[in-house]
Amino acid sequence: MIAKLTRIRDLSLSLLAERFSTASVELDYGAATVRVRSDLRAFVCDFQRVYGAFVLPEPVPFADFHTQMCSGKGLRAFLRPQSRFLIDGMQPFDPFPREQALPHFEWGVNWSFAQRFNQHVLLHAGALALGGQAVIMAAPPGSGKSTLTAAMMLRGFRLLSDEFGVLCPRTGRLWPMLKPLALKNRSIDVIRDYAEEAILGPVYKGTRKGDVAHLAPTDDSIDARRLPAHPRLVVFPSFREGAPLTTRRLPAEDAFARLAFNSFNYGILGETSFNAVADVIDSCPAFALEYSRFDEAVESLRAMLAELTAAREAA
Template sequence: MTVEHSRIRNQPLPLLLQRLSSATLALDYGAAVIRVRSRLEDFARDLRQVYGAFAFLDDAPFADFHTEVCAGQGFRAFIRPQSRFLIDGAQPFDPFPLPQALPHFEWGANWCIAQRFNQYVLLHAGALALGDQALIMAAPPGSGKSTLTAAMMLRGFRLLSDEFGVLCPRSGRLWPMLKPVALKNRAIELIRDYSTDAIIGPVYQGTRKGDVAHLAPDDVSVDARRLPGRPRLVLFPAYRDGAALTIRRLPGEEAFARLAFNSFNYGILGQGSFKIVADVIESCPAFALEYSRLDEAIESVRTMLLESSTMAPAA
């Protein structure tokens, strides 16, 4: 079977649902593998759209997490149908409305990674690469990080992750944790209009984070999900409506504090996380980037990444 024919998007929905029902479907994100069980047909249909480029794995021998997305129980299953997310048979948070089963799974998978994947330093960051030259874009929610990450993938960058900068403490490499990019509210139509190549799943209205849709990772990024990148550039992006592009080089001390703050498990890993974050800041120039026009920002980032190997870190 060719790579193209083995992708999830090319499988009949009944076959995909059969695999999901028997928990033999595994999603390979690169740094982690998640096995998922579900008997929900709408969930299977939505998953096929946003995970379309992923391999249709046949009962992978190992998975880091074993999850399930299932319908609610009791009278509520009939009055207000719900979806439940389970990890190892336990339900870590409240049910979602049944039509929101896919975002429920996405948030659940993110929760699993953030809470339990402590063999790596996990930055709250977008991560992309040109070849093996990688950049880390760390920012708090609402900064426009996901929108910029999505647009960069649609302009030829290899997507490593929208949510997790996965730093290996042994090699210092940045590993893919490749999942669909979560777009919220205005960003959905912005990215839909930005590129005809954008494959965006259903819009889930009125979720706990507003209206949400997911941008599917492209084939190139999925096929390279086992290839780590070498960190070369650190950015702290911020979208400001109507703002002119501004780029400010950050001193190492400020960049270190910002990057450590945008970490899921910095405090848990202690000295190990201090060392790897310090190594990144020592070897990578860091910039604060304010922007309003995507293409202008992307071309500036492309230039900075290509030039970063020749830059000395700021004092």
């Protein structure tokens, strides 16, 4: 039997592959559990690199999502080997090249969350915490949000999620949806040079989103994946080469529009989403942040969060 607290990196590749082949790999992301099955050996190898710190428990009777990574069908499976992502036995989108099976899995799971996880408000935002106090970071693609999120995690912030700010409408707290961070193009080398301890998976060249590599979450973030955090600060970051660090307080109505209408299920949840996001904006100051130096931006956000936390405790 495998010990209950065994980490994925501690298993031999052959034993991990056996677990995958019998659909007995459950990933506890915090807010949701995903069961994975696969017979793709290269996928298992890449997976172990970026999910190495995740705990692999004994098989559990329930999972929120049941997924499978499998080979392509027919003649093309031999001429141009492919991977297919299945959710509950259904294939929601076209196959990928087999060598891109890991990013295929990551995008498939993200799609599944966005489509089917509607008990919470899903903000399209990164979320990190110090203690139990969280920063929500929302920005459009190309703004440097994922790179700044990675830098913050590597400088001591607890990662909740890079992609999904999982906001509980009942309690107003943010739950972790802890997955590897997808870095694209130039960000890959930036983070590799930023921290020697960063664990990066393979670089997948020429995917549908350019060159992609995945950054493994830190052990501390994974071990705290069942701990929610209270939103305390909303930030809309933007990277600009050579720019000095600037912060600008945003009016509440502007911050609400930016955050609410960039969520995955705002329209589906309607009034529930409106009230949950309005509560966040009502209780958290929101800032536009422009930066070019990562450590400067990280320390500025750390100081802002500490100041807000101290003010709240003193009130």
